[in-house]
Amino acid sequence: MTNTIAVHMSGVVKRFPGVVANDGVEFELRRGEVHALLGENGAGKSTLSNILTGLYRPDEGTIELNGAPVSFSSPRDALNAGIGMVHQHFRLVETFSVAENVVLGNPDTAFLLDTAAINERVKELAARYDMAVDPEARVWQLSVGEQQRVEILKVLYRGAQVLILDEPTAVLTPIEADALFRTLRAMTAEGRTVIFISHKLDEVMAVSDRITVLRGGRTVGTVDTSSTNKRDLASMMVGRNVEFTRVQRKTPAQANDVVLHVENLGGHDDRGRDALHGVTLTVGRGEIVGIAGVAGNGQRELAEVIAGMRHATTGSVSVEGKVLQSGKARAAIAGGVAHVPEDRLHTGLAAGHSVEDNLALKSYRSSLLSRFGLLRRQAMRDGATALVERYDVKTPSTQTAVRLLSGGNVQKVLLAREFSTGPKVLIAASPTRGLDVGAIESVRERLVEAADGGLGVLLISEDLDEIMSLADRIAVMYEGRIVAVIPADKADRETIGLLMGGSQLEATS
Amino acid sequence: MNNSLLIVILASAIFYGTPLLFAALGGVFTERSGVLNLGVEGMMLIGGVSGAWASQHVGGSAWFTVFASILIAMFAGGLTALLHAFLCVTLKANQTVAGLSITIFAGALGLSSYFANVWKVAAHPVTRPIRKLDVFGLADTPVLGPLLFNHTILTYVSWVLVAVSSFYLFRTKTGLQLRAVGESPQTADAMGISVVKYRYFHTILGGMLAGIGGAFYSLAIVSTWVDGLTKGAGWIAIALVIFGFWRPDLTLVGAYLFGALQSLGTTLKARSFHISGDLLDALPFIMTIVVLVLVSSRFAHKRLGAPAALGVPYEREER
Numbered sequence: 160m161t162n163t164i165a166v167h168m169s170g171v172v173k174r175f176p177g178v179v180a181n182d183g184v185e186f187e188l189r190r191g192e193v194h195a196l197l198g199e200n201g202a203g204k205s206t207l208s209n210i211l212t213g214l215y216r217p218d219e220g221t222i223e224l225n226g227a228p229v230s231f232s233s234p235r236d237a238l239n240a241g242i243g244m245v246h247q248h249f250r251l252v253e254t255f256s257v258a259e260n261v262v263l264g265n266p267d268t269a270f271l272l273d274t275a276a277i278n279e280r281v282k283e284l285a286a287r288y289d290m291a292v293d294p295e296a297r298v299w300q301l302s303v304g305e306q307q308r309v310e311i312l313k314v315l316y317r318g319a320q321v322l323i324l325d326e327p328t329a330v331l332t333p334i335e336a337d338a339l340f341r342t343l344r345a346m347t348a349e350g351r352t353v354i355f356i357s358h359k360l361d362e363v364m365a366v367s368d369r370i371t372v373l374r375g376g377r378t379v380g381t382v383d384t385s386s387t388n389k390r391d392l393a394s395m396m397v398g399r400n401v402e403f404t405r406v407q408r409k410t411p412a413q414a415n416d417v418v419l420h421v422e423n424l425g426g427h428d429d430r431g432r433d434a435l436h437g438v439t440l441t442v443g444r445g446e447i448v449g450i451a452g453v454a455g456n457g458q459r460e461l462a463e464v465i466a467g468m469r470h471a472t473t474g475s476v477s478v479e480g481k482v483l484q485s486g487k488a489r490a491a492i493a494g495g496v497a498h499v500p501e502d503r504l505h506t507g508l509a510a511g512h513s514v515e516d517n518l519a520l521k522s523y524r525s526s527l528l529s530r531f532g533l534l535r536r537q538a539m540r541d542g543a544t545a546l547v548e549r550y551d552v553k554t555p556s557t558q559t560a561v562r563l564l565s566g567g568n569v570q571k572v573l574l575a576r577e578f579s580t581g582p583k584v585l586i587a588a589s590p591t592r593g594l595d596v597g598a599i600e601s602v603r604e605r606l607v608e609a610a611d612g613g614l615g616v617l618l619i620s621e622d623l624d625e626i627m628s629l630a631d632r633i634a635v636m637y638e639g640r641i642v643a644v645i646p647a648d649k650a651d652r653e654t655i656g657l658l659m660g661g662s663q664l665e666a667t668s
Numbered sequence: 669m670n671n672s673l674l675i676v677i678l679a680s681a682i683f684y685g686t687p688l689l690f691a692a693l694g695g696v697f698t699e700r701s702g703v704l705n706l707g708v709e710g711m712m713l714i715g716g717v718s719g720a721w722a723s724q725h726v727g728g729s730a731w732f733t734v735f736a737s738i739l740i741a742m743f744a745g746g747l748t749a750l751l752h753a754f755l756c757v758t759l760k761a762n763q764t765v766a767g768l769s770i771t772i773f774a775g776a777l778g779l780s781s782y783f784a785n786v787w788k789v790a791a792h793p794v795t796r797p798i799r800k801l802d803v804f805g806l807a808d809t810p811v812l813g814p815l816l817f818n819h820t821i822l823t824y825v826s827w828v829l830v831a832v833s834s835f836y837l838f839r840t841k842t843g844l845q846l847r848a849v850g851e852s853p854q855t856a857d858a859m860g861i862s863v864v865k866y867r868y869f870h871t872i873l874g875g876m877l878a879g880i881g882g883a884f885y886s887l888a889i890v891s892t893w894v895d896g897l898t899k900g901a902g903w904i905a906i907a908l909v910i911f912g913f914w915r916p917d918l919t920l921v922g923a924y925l926f927g928a929l930q931s932l933g934t935t936l937k938a939r940s941f942h943i944s945g946d947l948l949d950a951l952p953f954i955m956t957i958v959v960l961v962l963v964s965s966r967f968a969h970k971r972l973g974a975p976a977a978l979g980v981p982y983e984r985e986e987r
Contacts, residue, residue: 233860234858234860235860238860246858250852250854250855250858250859251852251855252847252848252851252852252855252856253851253852253976254847254851254973254976255844255847255848255851259844260855262844263844263845263848263855263856263859263861264845264848264856264859264860264861265859266860268841269841270840270841270842271839271840271841272839272840272841272844313859
């Protein structure tokens with residue numbers, strides 16, 4: 160039975176504007192197995208599962224379900240064919256009960272709701288798969304782990320034979336994760352099939368029967384879990400033998416002359432859960448410290464706490480020995496912290512405003528640009544014109560709205576503004592993401608140039624190549640902790656890949 | 669007929685509360701689907717003028733005329749709501765702006781008055797109004813007579829409608845799906861429920877009920893057409909939806925409370941109490957403002973159970 164092929168996807172290509180998310184993916188799923196899809200962010204895991212569940216239509220390639228070709232045009236089609244997805248972001252109606260959520264949209268539900276019978280059926284189903292959840296509880300009262308069980312119940316209730324779980328443990332406590340793994344086993348024991356999307360090596364090794372690794376939208380390979388190890392998986396995941404050259408620096412970094420000192424920092428994410436656990440880190444004068452890690456492991460929170468946009472729950476941030484007031488962006492700016500946020504058009508700039516207004520956003524309080532609370536327009540314009548020239552921003556005029564500029568030029572405006580305040584430290588979060596090759600080069604040059612000038616740079620990036628070519632030291636973040644700090648000349652991709660996947664250093668020895 | 673003042677006030681509260689109840693029930697359906705409808709006043713006026721016109725032009729028995737007038741008022745209100753649904757659901761316009769423009773477009777100085785002018789509706793009084801019934805001949809029973817057995821057919825229909833609406837919303841699959849669309853359209857869409865269909869259907873249903881409410885003014889309360897006949901009842905209805913926590917049964921209570929406030933002026937004047945008429949006429953609106961201020965804080969909204977996606981156009985997440 161286990162050798163029957165449940166799903167076979169072949170030559171799957173999916174293009175989005177500017178990016179090929181799936182570039183000829185091969186994927187084969189045997190009935191009754193837990194099959195892990197492993198890969199970094201942007202490797203094409205989510206795109207592939209969205210194709211399988213009918214959310215996207217592939218540009219090329221074929222999908223076979225139980226040997227017969229299928230083509231889904233909506234998630235409903237896929238669900239009717241027995242393929243259900245448990246999303247990372249739950250699709251639940253918070254004010255409804257668990258049972259109501261489970262039966263919602265099910266074509267088999269009778270017109271008149273028999274609440275007692277529905278509750279009973281949901282309860283039975285939950286018990287069968289070893290899931291503890293009260294059918295009458297309102298969803299908003301439930302923990303995240305319980306809400307995930309409701310999502311799984313929804314898909315099971317619809318009779319799905321193939322379940323896709325997208326990073327299911329990202330939101331779970333270790334105990335909840337163990338319970339989930341038991342549930343998955345109970346499902347495969349009944350002949351159901353599970354696709355388990357993850358980038359965590361440990362849990363992939365623990366839960367799966369086979370593993371398919373994706374990288375850059377292509378299938379690297381499919382292996383039996385029993386005949387592989389974390390080290391091999393890590394190198395499949397991040398790739399090896401990639402040529403890269405370290406950038407030549409004019410002025411060497413002075414790691415001992417600390418400009419940014421982060422001590423035992425803790426912080427919450429947007430949902431109020433702990434996202435940072437005692438992060439300690441230093442950046443020296445003229446040093447570029449790279450933060451490597453899979454997105455969502457606390458990098459954004461770290462950047463925001465340092466930039467004063469988020470409160471620290473524990474610990475402190477100090478610049479040149481002076482402790483910054485936590486949660487005060489203005490204190491951070493005054494202390495010499497410059498910040499290039501991930502979301503440049505929303506957090507970094509006022510997209511609808513002109514280039515010159517945006518360039519003045521951090522310095523309008525100075526007497527140069529305002530007097531008695533009134534802006535000095537001419538001075539702003541002159542300052543903006545000078546910056547536009549110096550940073551080579553391609554814009555029709557300084558009065559053009561920022562959102563009309565290309566991505567590279569938007570980033571140049573942002574960098575120009577941040578550098579213009581004379582900072583001591585720059586926090587750059589994914590500064591080259593989404594830019595074209597030329598713009599990437601120019602942004603990287605600016606960062607190196609600034610570091611040569613003595614600026615301490617904290618470079619947060621998911622692009623390992625970028626970090627390895629620019630950084631002097633590399634800190635790896637995993638689940639809100641710095642798990643290792645490695646000098647860049649001693650770092651290799653495999654080790655960093657393992658650390659990013661949550662393996663401890665002993666696995667690398 | 670020597671009823672106490674209290675009974676008279678209660679009976680007229682039901683009478684004046686009936687159009688509010690229809691319009692507010694419509695609002696419950698529309699808002700439960702996640703569409704905010706500030707065009708109720710306009711829809712009521714369109715219903716009112718169409719009903720009055722139909723009553724003057726449809727022949728046959730008196731009952732048939734009344735029936736046809738109500739039907740035409742419903743149709744006209746529904747048609748106006750179709751425009752609102754198109755703006756809000758298909759074009760994903762700002763729902764507040766769309767609703768306001770419908771009230772301005774169709775309202776007292778707009779389309780309803782234009783129709784009244786062109787059709788010469790105001791020239792004659794409505795000759796076949798909706799009359800109060802004498803149910804089982806019990807209308808003259810003390811106390812219970814005026815309260816239960818001496819109302820128009822629409823009042824009785826509204827009572828049935830409240831029960832049916834409650835059942836529909838909370839005991840049927842369609843009601844469950846409607847509430848899901850208003851609470852979390854993303855979830856509903858993922859579960860294969862058509863957000864667009866549910867929003868269109870219930871917005872139009874809301875407009876039809878508002879149309880009946882408007883016709884109640886031109887066919888029962890005033891029995892003739894004057895421009896801006898409903899005098900802001902649509903706004904009271906919108907407040908009532910919130911006041912009733914988006915539930916039909918509580919909406920009924922609210923509608924009669926506001927009906928009492930509305931009728932107070934007329935009733936007290938008839939009994940030669942001397943209180944400023946203007947002040948009494950303003951009472952329902954003062955109450956509306958108070959209710960809306962009380963419940964409009966974010967905190968209250970959450971606690972009161974407003975549909976979470978109310979007023980938010982739904983767009984599928986696309987990469």
